[in-house]
Amino acid sequence: MPTERTTFTGHSGVQLAARLDLPDGPLLATALFAHCFTCSKDIPAARRIAQRLADQGIAVLRFDFTGLGHSQGEFANTTFSSNVDDLKAAAAMLGARVMAPSLLIGHSLGGAAMLKLAPDLDSVKAVVTLGAPFDPDHVTHNFNGALEQIERDGQAEVNLGGRPITIGKDFIDDIEGISLQAALGASKAALLVMHAPRDDVVGVDNAARIFMAAKHPKSFVTLDNADHLITDADDACYAADVIASWSARYLKLPKAAPPIGTPEGIVRVREADPRGFLQDVYSGTSHHTLADEPLAYGGTNRGMSPYGYLSAALGACTSMTIRMYARRKGWPLTGIFVDVSHDKMHAQDSGTLEKIDGFKRVITLEGKLDNSQRARLLEIADKCPVHKTLERSSLIKTELA
Template sequence: MTAIKITFENPQGQELSARLEKPANGHPKAYAILAHCFTCGKNLTAISNISRALVQRGFAVLRFDFTGLGESEGDFADTNFSSNIQDLITASDYLNENYEAPKLLVGHSLGGTAVLIASLHIKSAEALVTIGSPSSPTHVTKLFREDKAVIEREGKAEVDIGGRPFLIKKQFLDDISKFQEGHELKNIRKPLLIMHSPIDNIVSIDNASDIYRHTFHPKSFVSLDQADHLLTNKEDSLYAGSMIASWVSRYIRTQNASRLTSDKQVVARTQESFVTEIMTDEHALIADEPIDAGGSDLGPSPYELLSASLGACTGMTLRMYADHKKWPLREVRVHLQHQKIHSKDCEACEDDAKKIDQIERVIELEGDLSRKQKERLIEIANKCPVHKTLHTPTEVVTKLRER
């Protein structure tokens, strides 16, 4: 994954801070805009995880801080819901002018409500997604209902939202009152995915029902069961991202990314980060390093792939042998662990160069097998081709290919 920090100006000339994340191959199949919740920011963990899941599936994702929030310029107190909509349109214009017009718009909470209305002005958008979103922007006043009268009377008030103080002015209330519930939604004619948790205690599930009722098909609903409003559980946000990527593939036209090709069996491409594309004749996968090693943990590490090849070869070899013998082997599980250990006969065990590689392999066999059959299968495991390769002197011939 490649990440680029960018800025663009809103109509008032204020710089909005954004982050554009692209897939490792540098060739996204489509661009998306991801809008955060009211008073949140682009670096909210849930937003980052959803973006990550989409990028893994080949999308480029732009997420930015609305005016007056996060690293964007402007005063939040002088903004309103209409300015959020304008920020989204401006972000779309930026992508269109510098990269490619966005085809997917995703919004979390009030960001989802803004996405729905902004989509009426973003003609390139081919699919929309809301996550825990209100059916109307007026819902946000429930967050500070006790201060609403003060705002109406005095023109402004400092309110507590999510444990943080924000100055809300009467112009904000006047602005959201212009949006009649369901009125704008009836004009949407684009595929829509509505995601909501049935236990959301900030924006109730009734809002998802209202959005579904006021919009046209094709529309889908996915329950984020057991998730809270901010998707603070990592699994919930990653699940949401993967579901969006699967759903949207049915509705948007995507670019054919440049395919890695080679006259060899396998080709690997590493660009700005550790994320590495791997392509065989017909299959693609991603390798990466874990976060604590400086990677993004978007795929297995090289040593994990090495262990995986041994595990796969072991299982296939045992499957083939058992089938040949007509033994009742139902399932093989191969557990593997790679590590560097000191050679037992080493005379200089403090020297890292004297360490050897060890792969621990634990095999589980399921089926009505006798003890003798199981022992024979363990013997056969040592005869799998990858096992033999690892125990045979191997020469790696390295050449430089000029482009």
């Protein structure tokens, strides 16, 4: 996934830092992502969603609002309306590049901003909210008694997510007058509302109110046990996959487009989370899975290990080879399962301490087979192409792209 670091001019004239995540293949659509209140464009959920959409051929622009992350300006001088204006500026920048956004994605207060923005952008076909409030002034519940000081002094420092943030009176005055009811009624875009029932920052009743106020087509998907920031990688992956699948219907991606991402005949492995060992594994344009390491080895155990996949290849090829032979013979084989385990063992008769890879394969054959048929199928298992590959040495050529 190529990522272009760029800047554009925000509502107040300062430069806002952005990342434009691009697909490896043809560009089919563009999404604009709005992060949560006081967060940044680089939160794990935003990275994961951007990566998954890029794999679908959808570019994603994510940026830091004025005064946050790597963007210029003073956050204390911003308001909810100025955040919406920053989003308008981002959409205009994309439009100037002939990449007008057709998909809007917003997290928390960023989701509320996207709902407010959607009716004003003719290019938008679909909107996704993640843990968004129905009333934007819901965020003031987190100010822990600072409202009186803000009213008295014009601003105050509040602690959000373990870090101090200065909130100005203009923000409070602006957000009190914002209603999403009219925007939801005016929007012509499809809507996907995603929310966790146990969200203790923005209650799930907000999702219900957004859903009821919106026109069809609209969908609701629960994020189960996810927290408000969607910090768990499993939850972020799930949200990303749902958004990618759901949005394809409403963006009407061209069916005749060239294959996206991995070419046929190629297995592409891409790092999914640099904090551990999680890998996205793509085989051609149709198949996706995850590889990882166990917790004991510093992984997150969200996919099979590399040796697990190697064992799976042997087991799958064995079962397929046996089935092919039995089908050709017309034998009454009703079921097959193959248990494969892998270990390192000392090489026999090598005279050294060198270890080699050992695979133990236990095959279960179901059906009314006689002993000679079972013996023959056991012999056929050794004809499996992966078995033969593992038995002989292979040549691996490596080069830099």
